[in-house]
Amino acid sequence: MNAVEKERYLREYYILKGQGKPFFPYAVLKDSVMACIVLLVIIVMSIVLGAELGPKADPTTTSYTPRPEWYFFFLFELLRVIKPPAIVFIATIGVPTICMVLLILLPFIDRNPERHPLRRPVATLAGITTICAMAFLTIEGAIAGAPGQLSSISVPTQYKKGAAVFAASGCQGCHRIGDDGNAGPGPNLTHIAATVPKPAIARTLVNPTAPMPSFARLQQQNPKQFNELVDFLGSLK
Ligand code: HEC
Numbered sequence: 001m002n003a004v005e006k007e008r009y010l011r012e013y014y015i016l017k018g019q020g021k022p023f024f025p026y027a028v029l030k031d032s033v034m035a036c037i038v039l040l041v042i043i044v045m046s047i048v049l050g051a052e053l054g055p056k057a058d059p060t061t062t063s064y065t066p067r068p069e070w071y072f073f074f075l076f077e078l079l080r081v082i083k084p085p086a087i088v089f090i091a092t093i094g095v096p097t098i099c100m101v102l103l104i105l106l107p108f109i110d111r112n113p114e115r116h117p118l119r120r121p122v123a124t125l126a127g128i129t130t131i132c133a134m135a136f137l138t139i140e141g142a143i144a145g146a147p148g149q150l151s152s153i154s155v156p157t158q159y160k161k162g163a164a165v166f167a168a169s170g171c172q173g174c175h176r177i178g179d180d181g182n183a184g185p186g187p188n189l190t191h192i193a194a195t196v197p198k199p200a201i202a203r204t205l206v207n208p209t210a211p212m213p214s215f216a217r218l219q220q221q222n223p224k225q226f227n228e229l230v231d232f233l234g235s236l237k
Helices: 003-019 023-048 070-081 085-109 121-143 157-168 198-206 216-221 223-234
Strands: none
16 A cells, blocks of 8 residues: 555545544444344244254264264365375364455555455455365365265166165265275275185174174175175175
């Protein structure tokens, strides 16, 4: 801002200040009334509608698919698409933090007195790009399959049902197939059938070594699903 612009700004500011009303009590009163109305609406809604309580947390569940609230979908999606562990930290914590710090520093960096968006091409473009990027990531995150689904390998049609059983049984909490699931504590199952024959896979499911839980109950209660699961694993050569 040069001297002439500063002079003009101060003059405008002085005139506007003369026309306006003081912050106290006018704006304070308005804000207080609105705050009371909002509070009242919340109180009335909690009395009339009540607060919903979800089902009780079940620490033994194996089929729970964790998903964030919608406003964290963009971070969720970032975490989902960024695979190399070395850059996960910088991409999901580093970059958003740098953006936040830049946003806080913006008034100090950008001293441009212009207010019209078209006269501030860099700021306008940066803002639009950020909004678009976050909107895109939010939508991608919202339509992404649950983390339990197998999306990194193509499963032949006849094994799709078995893959669905695998995805729904919590196996990926401990095993990895392709790029899906955790790297441990269980071994990678991407090519399990190359080393372990199908009957041995079935035996492992029924009678595993700890910490792997037994899936004998699945075999008893739903032998069809159990066999589909074993067929699917038996196809991973
Ligand atoms: C709590 C973690 C955990 C869960 C959940 C789990 N596993 Fe395992 N799994 C393991 C571990 C650990 C081993 C290795 C055990 C061993 O070496 O004897 C293993 C071994 C296996 C093996 C044998 C691998 C080999 O190379 O011999 C197969 C097959 C297998 N799991 C399939 C499954 C399937 C299918 C599911 C889901 C229905 C599942 N696991 C769920 C932890 C788990």
